[in-house]
Amino acid sequence: MPLLITALITANRPAFATTAPTTQWLLPASLFRLLVVGSIIGLVVATLVIVLIWLKELRQGQVW
Amino acid sequence: MQIECCMTELQQALLIFAIGALVTLATVIMIARGHARWHGRDPYDDPNRAAGHD
Amino acid sequence: MTDAPLLDAGIAWFLLVAFSVLWIALGVWWGKRGKGDADDYLLAGRNIGLALSTATLMASWVTGNTTLAAPEVGYTLGLWGMLGYALAGLGLFLFAPLAIRIKRLMPTARTSGDFVRLRYGRVCWAVFLLITMAYTLGFLITQGMGAGLLLQALSGFDYRLGMVSVIGVSTTYTLFGGMRGVVGTDFIQSLLIMALLVLVAVLGYGRISVDEVYGALAAEHPSRLNMLLPAGLLFAWNTGLFSMGEVFHNNIWWSRVFASRPSVVFRSFILGGLAWTTVPIVTGAIALMALATNLEVPQVNMVFPLITAQLLGSGGAIVVFIIIFASLTSTLDSLLAASADLIAEDVVAHWLRPGISDAQIRQAARLVVVGLGLLTMLLSWQYFTSMYQLLLFTGALVASTIWPIAMGLYWPQANRQAATAAMVLGSITGLLAYGLVAPYCAALVSAAVSAGVMGLGSHWNPERFEWRLLADR
Numbered sequence: 094m095p096l097l098i099t100a101l102i103t104a105n106r107p108a109f110a111t112t113a114p115t116t117q118w119l120l121p122a123s124l125f126r127l128l129v130v131g132s133i134i135g136l137v138v139a140t141l142v143i144v145l146i147w148l149k150e151l152r153q154g155q156v157w
Numbered sequence: 158m159q160i161e162c163c164m165t166e167l168q169q170a171l172l173i174f175a176i177g178a179l180v181t182l183a184t185v186i187m188i189a190r191g192h193a194r195w196h197g198r199d200p201y202d203d204p205n206r207a208a209g210h211d
Numbered sequence: 212m213t214d215a216p217l218l219d220a221g222i223a224w225f226l227l228v229a230f231s232v233l234w235i236a237l238g239v240w241w242g243k244r245g246k247g248d249a250d251d252y253l254l255a256g257r258n259i260g261l262a263l264s265t266a267t268l269m270a271s272w273v274t275g276n277t278t279l280a281a282p283e284v285g286y287t288l289g290l291w292g293m294l295g296y297a298l299a300g301l302g303l304f305l306f307a308p309l310a311i312r313i314k315r316l317m318p319t320a321r322t323s324g325d326f327v328r329l330r331y332g333r334v335c336w337a338v339f340l341l342i343t344m345a346y347t348l349g350f351l352i353t354q355g356m357g358a359g360l361l362l363q364a365l366s367g368f369d370y371r372l373g374m375v376s377v378i379g380v381s382t383t384y385t386l387f388g389g390m391r392g393v394v395g396t397d398f399i400q401s402l403l404i405m406a407l408l409v410l411v412a413v414l415g416y417g418r419i420s421v422d423e424v425y426g427a428l429a430a431e432h433p434s435r436l437n438m439l440l441p442a443g444l445l446f447a448w449n450t451g452l453f454s455m456g457e458v459f460h461n462n463i464w465w466s467r468v469f470a471s472r473p474s475v476v477f478r479s480f481i482l483g484g485l486a487w488t489t490v491p492i493v494t495g496a497i498a499l500m501a502l503a504t505n506l507e508v509p510q511v512n513m514v515f516p517l518i519t520a521q522l523l524g525s526g527g528a529i530v531v532f533i534i535i536f537a538s539l540t541s542t543l544d545s546l547l548a549a550s551a552d553l554i555a556e557d558v559v560a561h562w563l564r565p566g567i568s569d570a571q572i573r574q575a576a577r578l579v580v581v582g583l584g585l586l587t588m589l590l591s592w593q594y595f596t597s598m599y600q601l602l603l604f605t606g607a608l609v610a611s612t613i614w615p616i617a618m619g620l621y622w623p624q625a626n627r628q629a630a631t632a633a634m635v636l637g638s639i640t641g642l643l644a645y646g647l648v649a650p651y652c653a654a655l656v657s658a659a660v661s662a663g664v665m666g667l668g669s670h671w672n673p674e675r676f677e678w679r680l681l682a683d684r
Contacts, residue, residue: 116167119436120290122425128290129421132492133412139486140405143269147262147398155260155472157244157391170441173652177448180659184455184613185305191621192308200315201678203623 216367217520217528223366226532231380234540237399238384238392245391249569252389253321253552253576254470259394261475261482264467267394268303268483270401270541271463273490274350275357276602278404278538282515284446285495286502289428289435291443293495295450302454303484309459310468310476312620316681323465323616324557329681330619331627338634340557342608343460347550348590349605351583354378354543355591361535364513365528374591377536381543382584385551386577390470393544400537405486407534412493415500415522424496427503435502445651449606453654456609459616462549543587551579606654607645611637613658614665622669623676629668637661 120128150156164172194204216223245251259267277296284292317326323343328336355374362373384392416424428435437443458464468476494515501508501518508514516535519527555576560567567575615630641657648656 116439117433117437118439119429119433120438122422122429125290125425125436126421128293128492129416129424129496132489132496133409133416135489136405136409136412136486136493139269139482139489140402140409142482143262143266143402143405143486146260146265150260150262156263157256157258157260166441167439167444170444173655174444174447176659177452177655180655180662181301181448181451183662184452184617184658187614188305188308188617188621191617192312194621195312200312201682203678205623 216365217516218366218525218532220366220368222525222529223362223368223532226529226536227362227376230533230536230540231376234380234396235384235387237396238388238544240388241392241395242388249573249576250321251391252573253548253556254466255390255394257470257472259467259471259475261472261479263394263398264471264475264479265482265486266401267397267545268464268467268479269486270397270404270537271467271545272299272303272483272487273401273404273538274542275354275361275535275539277487277490278494278515278535279357279361279512280602281491282494282498282518283512285491286498286508286511286514288440288443288446289432289499290438291440291447293492295443295447296491296495297488298448298451299454299491300484300488301451302456302458303480303487305455306458306464307477307480307484309617309620310464310480313465313468314471314473314476316620316678317469319683320681321466321469322553322556323460323462324553324561326465326616326619326681328557328561330625330676331615331630335615335627335631335634336557338631339460339612340553342612342634342638343462343553346457346461346605346609347546348586349601351543351546351550351587352590353602354539354546355587356594357535358539359591359594360512361516361532361539364510365516365532370594371592375588377539378543378584378588378591381540382547382580385544385547385584386580389576390466390548390552393548394470396544397541400541403537404534404541405490407530408490408493411519411523411527411530411534412497415497415519418522419500419503424499424503428499431505432502435499442651445649449603449651449654452610452613452658453603453606455613456606456611456654456658460609460612462553463545466549466552547580547583550583551576554579554583600650603650603653604642604645607641607657608638610641610654610657611635611661614662618665618669623678624669624673625665625676626669626672626674629665629672632668633661633664636664 198204245256250257281296284296320326324336324340327339355378358377359370359374362368363370384396434440471479497518498514500522501514506518506521508517516531519531555572559575560572611634615633618625619630637657637660640660641653644656645653
């Protein structure tokens with residue numbers, strides 16, 4: 094299977110450039126900031142929510 | 158491929174992007190309709206049969 | 212590969228041994244709880260609460276690919292790489308309503324194969340098993356290779372030593388702990404991953420501000436901020452469709468539905484999806500710092516370890532080691548446990564040896580865990596391609612299952628011949644698109660063809676499925 098997969102995934106195909114000059118529409122700085130800071134805050138909140146639910150279920154004996 | 162001779166790279170990418178959005182949207186709609194169809198019902202009691210459509 | 216390892220070999224050995232002992236000890240300990248019957252070993256007693264259910268979904272979906280490949284696409288494709296990868300959360304969100312339906316329709320079932328066999332018959336079931344086995348092997352190989360690469364890049368270990376260690380540890384605690392051991396360790400691993408990612412992101416962006424990163428990208432690498440980047444647009448929906456295919460069909464997610472309490476099933480998939488969606492954006496944003504600081508990155512899938520070590524020194528390398536080790540083991544354990552359930556229940560109990568006892572099913576599952584662990588080591592022995600390219604390849608297969616599974620759960624008209632044809636034709640056209648158009652299109656083409664075949668086939672020749680047939684597996 095690895096040989097088959099290697100043969101297929103290395104088959105010739107047109108490549109789409111990742112950096113070539115093209116029509117541009119840059120994301121504004123404010124939205125970039127919102128995306129980065131928002132995702133970090135989201136991750137913090139998600140971590141805390143899971144811990145809080147676990148503590149609540151632990152007190153009620155409903156973890157398992 | 159023939160598509161490459163009449164479209165720019167950006168146009169091809171936008172076309173594939175639009176098709177991707179369409180397939181995803183169709184899947185979301187199918188699931189939402191299915192969920193609404195069974196919401197609050199007995200899981201084995203088909204709404205079509207109950208209404209005599211089957 | 213980097214010239215010098217980022218971590219001192221002594222520290223790397225200590226971390227490897229310490230976490231290996233911890234996971235195995237916890238797995239064995241949790242494995243001793245419960246009644247010890249097959250339902251306990253395969254599904255942790257079918258009564259998991261919201262916290263563990265959410266955490267195990269999160270940990271299983273944060274794979275070695277999320278921590279290595281998501282930063283890679285953030286680095287190469289910029290914003291579309293991060294956003295497109297984050298769309299993989301769609302699989303978890305959209306499975307939430309399906310999960311309720313599964314739980315109510317099939318209260319005693321154990322695997323996704325049970326559903327396909329009862330709903331569409333044995334021919335479709337055989338095609339489904341081929342697809343899920345091919346995908347599972349591909350997924351296991353990417354995690355095995357990721358483990359070897361990580362330990363080689365971080366600590367200078369031989370590729371095979373790292374690969375064998377990580378697979379060996381996951382196999383051992385899955386073997387002794389069963390699903391209970393997997394879910395318990397997943398809870399700790401998910402919290403470790405999330406807390407340490409927050410630490411890296413906060414400390415990293417404390418050194419270079421978000422505005423400085425944006426300024427450097429706009430000046431030197433504007434393509435990374437370009438919302439009309441052709442390669443980014445191609446990538447955008449692929450991961451979302453791929454994730455739906457993976458989550459809808461794979462027994463990892465079905466086994467979580469069967470293992471969880473009915474009242475928590477819907478909420479755990481929504482919460483798990485929300486938590487997971489932030490991870491590729493955070494890791495991608497960390498990778499963008501490498502571009503902003505002009506860090507030399509000899510191999511792009513190592514961008515996350517390199518930038519973290521660059522920004523935070525040897526402490527950063529330790530954190531990366533723990534994050535990626537936890538990601539790899541938490542995914543490998545879930546894959547091993549869920550695939551063992553599927554093979555023991557579907558292949559052994561319903562095909563090779565019908566009528567075997569519960570205890571024999573449990574024993575078969577244990578043997579399959581060991582067999583799959585050894586097979587993964589064998590297939591990962593040689594590092595042969597980019598991890599993410601291999602995963603995109605398997606996307607063509609799994610995306611073909613989206614419509615057959617979802618339609619089959621909701622609509623009695625969903626037709627068994629159409630479901631079989633949708634999976635076969637979707638897979639073939641997806642693989643052709645992978646080779647002839649672009650790897651990023653494989654899942655999209657597969658899903659589109661499969662949806663068309665399934666919808667039209669069921670419209671022209673509707674089946675009258677009796678839902679009660681699903682009540683007993």
